[in-house]
Each structure stands twice: as C-alpha cells, then as structure tokens.
Amino acid sequence: MKTTIEVSGLRKRFGPVLALDGMSFTVLPGRVTGFVGPNGAGKSTTMRVILGLDAADEGRALIGGRPYRSLRTPLRHVGALLDAGALQPGRTARNHLLWLAHSQGLGSGRVDEVLDLVGLATAARRRAGGFSLGMRQRLGIAAALLGDPPVLLLDEPVNGLDPEGIVWMRGLLRSLAGEGRAVLVSSHLMGELEGTADHLVVVGEGRVIADTGVAELITAASRGRVTLRTPTPSAAIPALRDGGAAVDVTDGGALAVSGLPSERVVALLNANGVPFSEVAAHRVTLEQAYLDLTGAPAGHREAAR
Amino acid sequence: MSPLTLRSGRQGGELGRLTRAEWTKFRSVRGWMAGMTTAALVIVLLGLLSASGDHASCAGAGGVEIACPAPPVGPDGTAxxxxxxxxxxxxxxxxxxxxxxxxxxxxxxxxxxxxxxxxxxxxxxxxxxxxxxxxxxxxxxxxxxxxxxxxxxxxxxxxxxxxxxxxxxxxxxxxxxxxxxxxxxxxxxxxxxxxxxxxxxxxxxxxxxxxxxxxxxxxxxxxxxxxxxxxxxxxxxxxxxxxxxxxxxxxxxxxxxxxxxxxxxxxxxxxxxxxxxxxxxxxxxxxxxxxxxxxxxxxxxAVEGPTAERPLGGAPAALVLVIVVSVMFATAEYRHGLIRLTLLAGPRRGLTLPAKALALGLVTFAAALPAIAVTFAAGGRILRANGNAVLPVSLPTEARVVAGLAALFALAAVLALALGALLRSSVAAVITAVVAIVVPHVVATTSILPDSAARWLLRVTPAAGFAVQQTVPAYPHVLSHDAPSAGFYPLPPWGGLAVAAGYAALALGLAAFRLHRRDA
Missing domain, CATH: 2.60.120 (Jelly Rolls)
Structure with missing residues (x-):
C-alpha cells in the first residue's frame, strides 16, 4: 500500500471553541497537497492530532494505516516541521539533529547528509540560538527529512524565508513529491502555494470546504470567461448581449464575457464593427478562486453555523 | 526514496534509543556538562580541603604529642x-x-x-x-x-x-x-x-x-x-x-x-x-x-572517633549543583517548546520521562562515582596522615558507601528532573528539590534540631538516603550518642537509599501522569 495520511471525522473542542468539526481528507503520495484556510480554521490542530501531540475527541488520523503513537521509529515514517523555533539555543545545529537521529537509531552520517541538503553544512557547528528565522526553517526541514520519510507534514514552511529561500523551498517540495512522497503543506496564504501545490484541501471552521485539484479549482472559478479589451465598450456590450453573452465590467476597465467561446466573441465583434485590442481566456488566480470558494475575504466570513 | 525500514517494536530497543538521544541532548549543552563536572570537583575539593585541615594528636609518653594510635580491631576488622x-x-x-x-x-x-x-x-x-x-x-x-x-x-x-x-x-x-x-x-x-x-x-x-x-x-x-x-x-x-x-x-x-x-x-x-x-x-x-x-x-x-566518611562532607553542596542542572534538563523542554519534538521522536509518552531519567541518572552516577571514590580514598589517607585514628572500614562497606552515595546523587538528579517536569518552573523545582533533599540533611546533622526531630527528618524526607554513607553502625549493645549530629542515621544504609528512591519514583510517576494526560 502506498503510504498516505488519512484523516476522518476529527472533532476536538478546546473549552467553548470547537476547533475541529468533522475534519476528513486524504493526502496521497507523489504530490504536494496544500492545506489552506484562514488562521484558526484548524490546520495546526489537525496536524498536531495527526502527529499524536494532541488527542482528538472523536475521529482518527492514520499514517500508512497506523496511528502516529504506534510508530516505533516515527521519524522514518513521517517528517514534520511544526515550529522552527523549538530549539535549545545553546545546542549546535548538528547536535540538534544528532539527538533526533539517535532517537531513531540513525547515525551521524545521515545528519551530515540532511545538513548538506538544506544548505546548512557550513553552519553545522554553530549554536542554533544565533540562527535567523530562515536558517531555523532550513534546520526544521533538515529534521523533517532526517528519517527519509515517505510522508511529510510542513506547517507554514515558507514563513520567514527570503525570496531566494522561497524559490528553494518550492523546488524542494516539488522534488520531494516527485520522489513519490506524500507532502502536506499548510498555509494561510493561498498565493504561497501557487505553482507548488497539485492538490488543495481548503478548510474553514474546523472542516473541509473543498478537496480538489488546483487546475480544476481554477477552471471552475474561471467558468469559461473571456476577457475583452476594447476602446468602445459602449458598442461592444449590446452587441455581445444580443449574441447571448453575459458581460461584466472588471476593475481594470476590461470586459469579462461569459457564455460564449472566444471565437464566437471575435466573430460578433467583427460583424458589428467593434474594434478590440485583446481577446483572451480569463484566468483567475488561486487567491481569487479561494475567495470565490469561501464567498468572502479570508478571515472576514460570518460563521456558517 | 529509500525503502522504509520497519523495525520490530521492541520496547527495550526503543527505550535504549531514546535514552541515547537524551544523553546526546545532555552532552550537547555546554552549561549542563560544566555544571555536572563542577559538582564532581566540589565533592573532591571540599572533601580534601576539610581533610587537610583536620588534625589530631594524642599525648604520648613524657607528654609528647603523637599521632593518635589506631584503635584495636576485632577478628572481622571492626575497630x-x-x-x-x-x-x-x-x-x-x-x-x-x-x-x-x-x-x-x-x-x-x-x-x-x-x-x-x-x-x-x-x-x-x-x-x-x-x-x-x-x-x-x-x-x-x-x-x-x-x-x-x-x-x-x-x-x-x-x-x-x-x-x-x-x-x-x-x-x-x-x-x-x-x-x-x-x-x-x-x-x-x-x-x-x-x-x-x-x-x-x-x-x-x-x-x-x-x-x-x-x-x-x-x-x-x-x-x-x-x-x-x-x-x-x-x-x-x-x-x-x-x-x-x-x-x-x-x-x-x-x-x-x-x-x-x-x-x-x-x-x-x-x-x-x-x-x-x-x-x-x-x-x-x-x-x-x-x-x-x-x-x-x-x-x-568502637563507635567513637573519626569515621571514614568524614571527607564526604562536600556532598550536599555538590548536590545543589546537580539539582540545578537536572531541573534545567527538564524545564528546557518546556521553555523552548522542545517537548513537541521530543514527543515526535518518541510518541510513546510512557517512555519519555524514563528515558530522560535513565540518561540523567547514569550521567550523574558516572560523574559522582569517581569523585566520591577519590575523595573517600585520598581524604582517608590525609586524615590518617594528620594523626586521625580513622575507624577502619571493610572493603564491602567502602564499596557500599562510594557506590551508594553516587546512587543517591543519581536519585536526587531524577527527583529534581521529575519536579522540573511536574512544576515546569525552574525556580520552583530547584527550591522544592533543595528543600526536600539538602536542607533536611543539613539541619539534621548540624546540632540545630533536637535529636528526635533530626531523626524524624532523616526518616521521612529524601535526605534519608544519606544513611548510605554511614560506615560505623549503631549497635544495640553499645550505648552511644547515636544522633544524626554524631553521624548516626535512623535508617539502615540501603533502607535510607530506598526512601530516596521511593521519592524519585513517586515524582517521576506523577510527572509521567501529567505528561500522559495533557496535549503537548
């Protein structure tokens, strides 16, 4: 069986707050799954339940069919980055990884490999307390990769990285998925996942709102619209409406035409003698698709219940 | 991706790995290693210093001061x-x-x-x-x-x-x-x-x-x-x-x-x-x-006279250092959020604190043992060279004192660790551990309390473990002033150590219970 993360029916209450309300999804190997939702949607709690740090009131979370707490060398099954700041400041980067390695029966050779992999080889013998946020993120990634696990859970891994680091992280995530691993990456910023994630699990209020491929999500959000730029919108709008299309004026002054394929739009414009400078299939950003999906700007939605 | 290595889930192997990881944690923080080394040095230096200043002489023939003669010994070597x-x-x-x-x-x-x-x-x-x-x-x-x-x-x-x-x-x-x-x-x-x-x-x-x-x-x-x-x-x-x-x-x-x-x-x-x-x-x-x-x-x-354990008087001071280091070893997990990483590496919570206690106990024992052995042997030589007629001690008793006191150090370290994990505050845990282990011993053995109160303290507190260093027992058929201030403990050596071990186990159990119940 391919190793996956299976989350089904998780419920957890912190006092009066229902943090998880029937959270269910599956993370498949070989792709990067984005785990997105506003702050407080239950992403971190879900990850902590998957990793056996928190106990759910109901439901279960399995890795490769087993609960995390039953794993004997867990870091060889799952690598996780939760809080890059969880470090003993006086301990060197190498020793930080060494105790983790020893806990899994791994040697120092593997420690040097992952230090190399994340580009921290030269800082290996420096105290981690003096590391920048970006270096700590890299060290956290090294820890997650230590056991060469088939499953990775990374909570906001791009946080604090400089542009160069962000590019590096995206490349790393792609290549990890390319090696056949199941990679779950959480973010509260949709844009961070653009170009990285293949699949999205969108959550809000402690449950899954959408579980879909990135391409499908964007296509669905575009709904076959065509963007039209013309110097005479007053002529274009009635012509297209007469042709059976719905037309909206967008913020940039362009027209969004839906209901007709682009060839038909061009034919109608030519037939009516309307000049135009651009006709293109409309493509929404992931951010826009997400907002469409949740129906309101992130963090400003009214409670659904 | 390399094939996933599925290991057999033997608990012994797992505890061994986690204990080794805790040792790696301990040795990679310079302050903790320095603290433990200093504790060992304190045992040696205070011991040899006090032995060097401990002179005795007896009146010889013609009023000449001579080294006090060694007491006669019985068939089994007892003075x-x-x-x-x-x-x-x-x-x-x-x-x-x-x-x-x-x-x-x-x-x-x-x-x-x-x-x-x-x-x-x-x-x-x-x-x-x-x-x-x-x-x-x-x-x-x-x-x-x-x-x-x-x-x-x-x-x-x-x-x-x-x-x-x-x-x-x-x-x-x-x-x-x-x-x-x-x-x-x-x-x-x-x-x-x-x-x-x-x-x-x-x-x-x-x-x-x-x-x-x-x-x-x-x-x-x-x-x-x-x-x-x-x-x-x-x-x-x-x-x-x-x-x-x-x-x-x-x-x-x-x-x-x-x-x-x-x-x-x-x-x-x-x-x-x-x-x-x-x-x-x-x-x-x-x-x-x-x-x-x-x-x-x-x-x-003979029960009166300088005893062989006299050079070990630096132990309580060294114990305070061991307590501080042990508490830090526990509270660092919480102060820096490291406990989550620790639990990710070893998700079976019943093993987390035992592995930590085992690593710390072994480190402490290994640091204290040579220090105590050297102090006991060299301090005894210095005392004798200074004219003190030290009451002789059999080899098994010497071994018991040295190994037993090192074991008390290890138990005190585990108790302090458990208090740190239980209270999650360094200051509170250090004070509690010092008050439980060091203070009762100091007040009971320094002629501050009435004998009955001193005996009670050395019976019911973890300080009872100091009984393990007593070389000369109190005999029922010898009337002597067998009070703690004279070096006589109310419990037998291993009995006293068992009391200290009981406290360490109890504290560790409570700390493990707390770790088990809570989300990390």
Missing amino acids: VSDRFFFVHRQLSGDGVITARLTSMTGQIRKPDVTPGRRNVVAGVVPWAKTGVMIKDGTRQGSPYAAVMMTGAHGVRMQHDFTHDVAGLPGGVSERSPRWLRLTRSGDTLTGYESADGTRWTRIGTATPAGLPRTVRIGVFAASPGDLTVMRGDLGGSGAAVRFAEATGVLDQVTVRGDTSGDWRDDDVGATVDPDGSVHHPGRASRSGGAFSVTGVGDIAP
Missing part, C-alpha cells in the same frame, strides 16, 4: 574497644567454666556539683558487664566468647565484639544469685545460665573466629563510661562520657578441663598515663573459689 579486668588461666582443648555471681556493684562519676570536686556515686551503667569468658590470650581485639551479667540488660552471651544474644532479664543479689556457665566443645562455645546451679538454660552458641586450641579461661569485669546527653544551646545535643567502674563478686568458680598454670590477673588494654601509672586501674582479689573483679572499659565495637 573495637577491648578493655577489662581478666582473672584467667590456661585451658587446652574442651572445657567448662561455671561461676555463681552474687553481686554486681560499681561507681559512676557524675557531673560535678561543686566545681573541681569529683562527684562519684554508687551504681552501674546499663552495659557494665561481669561474668565468665574464654579468650585467645589477652591481646586486644583477639577472639572471645563470654557469658555475663549486665547493669541493666540482664544476662547476655556475647562474642567477637559485634555479636550479642540476650539471656534472661533481671538483676543479681546475694539472695537471688545468677549462675553463669560457658563450655567449649571443639570450635563451638555454648553459654548457659541458671538460678540455682542445677537447672540450666541455654543462652546461645558462638564460634569465635580462629579461636586456637589453647585459650585463656576465667572471670572478668568491665564498665563503659557513663554517657550524659545534654541539650545544646541551639537546640541540638551534645554528649559527655565520665568514668565508671563495675565490680562482680563470683564464688563457686570451677573450671573443668585440661587447665594448667596459676590464675593470672590482667588489666587488658589499660592505658598508661604520662607519669607511668595505669589510668583508672582495675583490680581483683581471690580466696579459694571466690573472686571479686573490678574493671573499667568495655568489650564492644
């Missing part, structure tokens, strides 16, 4: 007090001595009422003794067995200083004499007593170590000094010992067997004053089969 008056003759092979004791009296010097004037009263101290004895000559410390009447503990049979068996209680007078008998048959000596000389009750048997075929047999008397325990100014206590002597009147003394030579009187172990006279001499008189013997001194293990 003994072996001073008594012996009226004896030679016996070869098997034999029997029988005597009727008709009176036991004595005198005791009490604290002076009028300064400078000796205040001597009639009476016998509880462990004054007179009776019959078989002994390998008159050398101090040589093997013996004796049946005797005591001042307040009835008839006893004792042998080789440390062994004591009770006979019937009660006193002695002319109207109710006590018959005493000691027989030798091969290597076995048997003691009997009787009220009438016809119906005999066996008290016990003894096999004195290495008793030769030819021995001395006869009657004896001895009286340890009178012990007075006074309340000290600070609430503690002090003790003083004053002269006492005992006289036994024994008639109808018969010796059967292959005897030879005449009766001889010996003041065994008598000390000679600088002017050449015997200090507090004993005496004896004889007419026919009736003897009157007066003796001073005691035939018993």
Whole structure:
C-alpha cells in the first residue's frame, strides 16, 4: 500500500471553541497537497492530532494505516516541521539533529547528509540560538527529512524565508513529491502555494470546504470567461448581449464575457464593427478562486453555523 | 526514496534509543556538562580541603604529642574497644567454666556539683558487664566468647565484639544469685545460665573466629563510661562520657578441663598515663573459689572517633549543583517548546520521562562515582596522615558507601528532573528539590534540631538516603550518642537509599501522569 495520511471525522473542542468539526481528507503520495484556510480554521490542530501531540475527541488520523503513537521509529515514517523555533539555543545545529537521529537509531552520517541538503553544512557547528528565522526553517526541514520519510507534514514552511529561500523551498517540495512522497503543506496564504501545490484541501471552521485539484479549482472559478479589451465598450456590450453573452465590467476597465467561446466573441465583434485590442481566456488566480470558494475575504466570513 | 525500514517494536530497543538521544541532548549543552563536572570537583575539593585541615594528636609518653594510635580491631576488622579486668588461666582443648555471681556493684562519676570536686556515686551503667569468658590470650581485639551479667540488660552471651544474644532479664543479689556457665566443645562455645546451679538454660552458641586450641579461661569485669546527653544551646545535643567502674563478686568458680598454670590477673588494654601509672586501674582479689573483679572499659565495637566518611562532607553542596542542572534538563523542554519534538521522536509518552531519567541518572552516577571514590580514598589517607585514628572500614562497606552515595546523587538528579517536569518552573523545582533533599540533611546533622526531630527528618524526607554513607553502625549493645549530629542515621544504609528512591519514583510517576494526560 502506498503510504498516505488519512484523516476522518476529527472533532476536538478546546473549552467553548470547537476547533475541529468533522475534519476528513486524504493526502496521497507523489504530490504536494496544500492545506489552506484562514488562521484558526484548524490546520495546526489537525496536524498536531495527526502527529499524536494532541488527542482528538472523536475521529482518527492514520499514517500508512497506523496511528502516529504506534510508530516505533516515527521519524522514518513521517517528517514534520511544526515550529522552527523549538530549539535549545545553546545546542549546535548538528547536535540538534544528532539527538533526533539517535532517537531513531540513525547515525551521524545521515545528519551530515540532511545538513548538506538544506544548505546548512557550513553552519553545522554553530549554536542554533544565533540562527535567523530562515536558517531555523532550513534546520526544521533538515529534521523533517532526517528519517527519509515517505510522508511529510510542513506547517507554514515558507514563513520567514527570503525570496531566494522561497524559490528553494518550492523546488524542494516539488522534488520531494516527485520522489513519490506524500507532502502536506499548510498555509494561510493561498498565493504561497501557487505553482507548488497539485492538490488543495481548503478548510474553514474546523472542516473541509473543498478537496480538489488546483487546475480544476481554477477552471471552475474561471467558468469559461473571456476577457475583452476594447476602446468602445459602449458598442461592444449590446452587441455581445444580443449574441447571448453575459458581460461584466472588471476593475481594470476590461470586459469579462461569459457564455460564449472566444471565437464566437471575435466573430460578433467583427460583424458589428467593434474594434478590440485583446481577446483572451480569463484566468483567475488561486487567491481569487479561494475567495470565490469561501464567498468572502479570508478571515472576514460570518460563521456558517 | 529509500525503502522504509520497519523495525520490530521492541520496547527495550526503543527505550535504549531514546535514552541515547537524551544523553546526546545532555552532552550537547555546554552549561549542563560544566555544571555536572563542577559538582564532581566540589565533592573532591571540599572533601580534601576539610581533610587537610583536620588534625589530631594524642599525648604520648613524657607528654609528647603523637599521632593518635589506631584503635584495636576485632577478628572481622571492626575497630573495637577491648578493655577489662581478666582473672584467667590456661585451658587446652574442651572445657567448662561455671561461676555463681552474687553481686554486681560499681561507681559512676557524675557531673560535678561543686566545681573541681569529683562527684562519684554508687551504681552501674546499663552495659557494665561481669561474668565468665574464654579468650585467645589477652591481646586486644583477639577472639572471645563470654557469658555475663549486665547493669541493666540482664544476662547476655556475647562474642567477637559485634555479636550479642540476650539471656534472661533481671538483676543479681546475694539472695537471688545468677549462675553463669560457658563450655567449649571443639570450635563451638555454648553459654548457659541458671538460678540455682542445677537447672540450666541455654543462652546461645558462638564460634569465635580462629579461636586456637589453647585459650585463656576465667572471670572478668568491665564498665563503659557513663554517657550524659545534654541539650545544646541551639537546640541540638551534645554528649559527655565520665568514668565508671563495675565490680562482680563470683564464688563457686570451677573450671573443668585440661587447665594448667596459676590464675593470672590482667588489666587488658589499660592505658598508661604520662607519669607511668595505669589510668583508672582495675583490680581483683581471690580466696579459694571466690573472686571479686573490678574493671573499667568495655568489650564492644568502637563507635567513637573519626569515621571514614568524614571527607564526604562536600556532598550536599555538590548536590545543589546537580539539582540545578537536572531541573534545567527538564524545564528546557518546556521553555523552548522542545517537548513537541521530543514527543515526535518518541510518541510513546510512557517512555519519555524514563528515558530522560535513565540518561540523567547514569550521567550523574558516572560523574559522582569517581569523585566520591577519590575523595573517600585520598581524604582517608590525609586524615590518617594528620594523626586521625580513622575507624577502619571493610572493603564491602567502602564499596557500599562510594557506590551508594553516587546512587543517591543519581536519585536526587531524577527527583529534581521529575519536579522540573511536574512544576515546569525552574525556580520552583530547584527550591522544592533543595528543600526536600539538602536542607533536611543539613539541619539534621548540624546540632540545630533536637535529636528526635533530626531523626524524624532523616526518616521521612529524601535526605534519608544519606544513611548510605554511614560506615560505623549503631549497635544495640553499645550505648552511644547515636544522633544524626554524631553521624548516626535512623535508617539502615540501603533502607535510607530506598526512601530516596521511593521519592524519585513517586515524582517521576506523577510527572509521567501529567505528561500522559495533557496535549503537548
């Protein structure tokens, strides 16, 4: 069986707050799954339940069919980055990884490999307390990769990285998925996942709102619209409406035409003698698709219940 | 991606891995390693410093100060007090001595009422003794067995200083004499007593170590000094010992067997004053089969004098350092959020604290053991070189003190670790651990508290574990000031250590319970 993360029916209450309300999804190997939702949607709690740090009131979370707490060398099954700041400041980067390695029966050779992999080889013998946020993120990634696990859970891994680091992280995530691993990456910023994630699990209020491929999500959000730029919108709008299309004026002054394929739009414009400078299939950003999906700007939605 | 290695989930292997990881954690923080090393150095330096400043001398012939002579040792190597008056003759092979004791009296010097004037009263101290004895000559410390009447503990049979068996209680007078008998048959000596000389009750048997075929047999008397325990100014206590002597009147003394030579009187172990006279001499008189013997001194293990554990006085100070390091080892997990990473690496929470405790306990034991061993050995040499007559200790006892005290350090470390994990505050945990382990020992052994309160503290707190360092036990048949301030602990060595271990286990259990219940 391919190793996956299976989350089904998780419920957890912190006092009066229902943090998880029937959270269910599956993370498949070989792709990067984005785990997105506003702050407080239950992403971190879900990850902590998957990793056996928190106990759910109901439901279960399995890795490769087993609960995390039953794993004997867990870091060889799952690598996780939760809080890059969880470090003993006086301990060197190498020793930080060494105790983790020893806990899994791994040697120092593997420690040097992952230090190399994340580009921290030269800082290996420096105290981690003096590391920048970006270096700590890299060290956290090294820890997650230590056991060469088939499953990775990374909570906001791009946080604090400089542009160069962000590019590096995206490349790393792609290549990890390319090696056949199941990679779950959480973010509260949709844009961070653009170009990285293949699949999205969108959550809000402690449950899954959408579980879909990135391409499908964007296509669905575009709904076959065509963007039209013309110097005479007053002529274009009635012509297209007469042709059976719905037309909206967008913020940039362009027209969004839906209901007709682009060839038909061009034919109608030519037939009516309307000049135009651009006709293109409309493509929404992931951010826009997400907002469409949740129906309101992130963090400003009214409670659904 | 390399194939996933699925290991068999043996718990032992898992605990071993996690313990190794905790050791890696410990050794990779410079401050913790430095703290543990400093603790070891504190043990050594304070110990050797105090031993170096500990000088003793005794008055030699002509008033010259000399190193105090080593006390005589009994057959098993225990330091003994072996001073008594012996009226004896030679016996070869098997034999029997029988005597009727008709009176036991004595005198005791009490604290002076009028300064400078000796205040001597009639009476016998509880462990004054007179009776019959078989002994390998008159050398101090040589093997013996004796049946005797005591001042307040009835008839006893004792042998080789440390062994004591009770006979019937009660006193002695002319109207109710006590018959005493000691027989030798091969290597076995048997003691009997009787009220009438016809119906005999066996008290016990003894096999004195290495008793030769030819021995001395006869009657004896001895009286340890009178012990007075006074309340000290600070609430503690002090003790003083004053002269006492005992006289036994024994008639109808018969010796059967292959005897030879005449009766001889010996003041065994008598000390000679600088002017050449015997200090507090004993005496004896004889007419026919009736003897009157007066003796001073005691035939018993020696419990007074510098003890071998004296150089280990730096242990409580070192323990404070160990406690601080141990608490930090626990609270660092919470202060930096490391506990989550620790639980990710070892999600079975029942193993988390045991692995941490095992690693810390082993580190502490390994640091303390050589420091204690060096201090004990070198400190002892320095004390002896400075003229102190250190009470000798057997090799097993030395090993017990060194390993046991190192074990106490390890247990204290585990207790402090558990308190750190339980309270999650370094300051609170350090204070709690110090108050639980170090403070009771310090106040109980420094003459601040009444003896009863000091004993109670060393019974019910983790400081009970310090009992493991006591080299000279308190014997029931020796009246001494066996208070904590004099180095005597209320619990036996391993019993005291077990109390400390119990506290460590309890605290670790509570901390594990808390870790188990909560989300991390």
